[in-house]
Amino acid sequence: MAELIIYSERIKENIKYLSDFFEANKIAWSLVTKVFSGDKTFLKTILTKDVIKKINSVGDSRLTSLRNLREVNPDIKTIYIKPPAEIYAEDIVEYADISLNSSLSTILVLNEVAKKKGKVHKIIIMIELGELREGVKRDNILEFYEKVFNLSHIEVIGIGSNLGCMYGVEPTFDKLLQLSLYKELISAKFNKELKYVSGGTSITLPLIENTMLPKEINHFRIGEAAFFGISPLDNKPFKKLHTETFEFYANIIELKKKKIVPDGIISDANVGHTSEYDKNNVQETSYKAILDFGLLDVDKNDLFTDDKDISFVGITSDMLVIDVGNNKTSSGETKFKVGDKVNFKLNYMGVARLLSSKFIDKIYKKDK
Structure with missing residues (x-):
């Protein structure tokens, strides 16, 4: 059979390097492992205690992957990194500590499931900033947050955006500043503190290096840089990360x-x-x-x-x-x-x- 060689130590070193980099910049981050499709050998080989100790959470876009992650390490905090389908609300609450959301009807279902399970489910609400993928429309943000803040078993822990994934809209300082300003607007309107402004992915890393990241952006969701050592903004190696993985x-x-x-x-x-x-x-x-x-x-x-x-x-x-x-x-x-x-x-x-x-x-x- 053909063989895919995975250089596990290089990947582990990349993850540790990113953890130290984000810590130095006072940024929390989630490691996105969807490239590995929930493979248990990967989870056991790569996500060792020394590797994950500084990671805020481990994320995936497949429920089976989060389920496998929980089986391998029940103590890891997990994040579901795309808007959930209502039909899978039971599994979302069961296997994801946090989920990214943009649909009010889905959040209402998550609230009911969390209530039934005696849990409080944490969410980050995604805002549409021009990429035309997931996100609440900007003219509807205050109304949306008001309805969600009133739910008994949902805790809104942040605001987020996704740029560069479909059309390739660059996460510029101005784009991310908009996200920061919406966070400030929501906090002032409802007297609620949103812990995370999740505006960063691998494509956003150069903004940190070039001091072009708004200071309010304090959460990144990283996959490609951790596993391939590059930022997809220019497909060049990022700092000292391994690229031959x-x-x-x-x-x-x-x-x-x-x-x-x-x-x-x-x-x-x-x-x-x-x-x-x-x-x-x-x-x-x-x-x-x-x-x-x-x-x-x-x-x-x-x-x-x-x-x-x-x-x-x-x-x-x-x-x-x-x-x-x-x-x-x-x-x-x-x-x-x-x-x-x-x-x-x-x-x-x-x-x-x-x-x-x-x-x-x-x-x-x-x-x-």
Whole structure:
């Protein structure tokens, strides 16, 4: 099977580094683990006591993941990082200490469930700041908060926003200042103190470094920087974080010299994706290698290689074909053979998909 290598010690060092960084800047943070899809091996390997001691909470967008987290470590504070569906209110109250919300009807259901369970469920209310994803409309904020403040088993602990995830609206100082001002408005109107202004994600990290973060922003939700060492604002490494945290190795299961142009009538019946080819090169050939993974495991657009001799040919449900040219090294020796492994680098979505695939081996290593 193809293998996803996870360098666990580097990831743990990233998390510890971020904890110290946020502590120095008087910011609480939630570690978002959704890339690992609630994998129990990950939870046991990465979230050790020394790693999580300075984390405010661990967040995910899947209830099964929070359930697994509670089974592995019942003492971890958990946060559900997207607006819940009303139908899952029972599980939200059971497995999430905090949830992000933007729908009044859902909050009302959460209140009733929490009342039945004898709990007080904490929420952060999300505000729409231009990304056009989740969030209460800004002209409705005061009315919304007034109704929620009156609920008996809901504790409003903050206000939040989500920027950069769908359209890529940048979390600028001015955008986040708006969030801060809404917090002040709500506190003054209702004489309520909102503990958290949750305006930060991995894309917002450079604002701290450049002292461009409004001082009221005191809560971050971080996934990508912790696991990949980068801020998606510029896809560059953030400070001293490790970036080489994952590698993907696929096995060559066939390697033969074949034509570049397919032979026969091309129909619409194919289920895979192929690269463009020049129909005039009907006589040309090159070496094609077939690898042991496919579309069911990962999108080929989420894979990258530094080997300039490798190019993409096609992918189907369970196999990927690459072109390896004349299959020779610079010294004229054979470069690949059947049984060899081909190495790929991955982006966030590539890792997330591979971790979700039951057909890929996941191997945890302390280091190379």
